[in-house]
Amino acid sequence: MCSHQPPCPSADSADREAACVVASRPEQGWSLLCNGAVVFDDTGELLPDGRTVExxxxxxxxV
Structure with missing residues (x-):
């Protein structure tokens, strides 16, 4: 999916959150990365294959 040079990390890599944001909905609390992952403000993630990251x-x- 990524056309950046050098390419962004894939959705399967440990550093997937370093990929470029291609769409953002801050009012809804999520961003779409160029590798297809959706990252949420609470740090959860939805990967392109449907897997979730808590x-x-x-x-x-x-106290």
Whole structure:
């Protein structure tokens, strides 16, 4: 999908979030990357093949 030079990371690579944003809907909390992945503001992801990546949230602080 990516036509950038050098090519952006694929949706299967660990650094997939480094791909360029091609569409953004900040009011809805998501962005489409040129590798086909959709990333959400909560850090969750939807990959082009339908797999999901759970949000990477920090552990709650102990009081």
């Amino acid at each position: 949000p990477n949230r920090p552990a709650p602080a102990l």
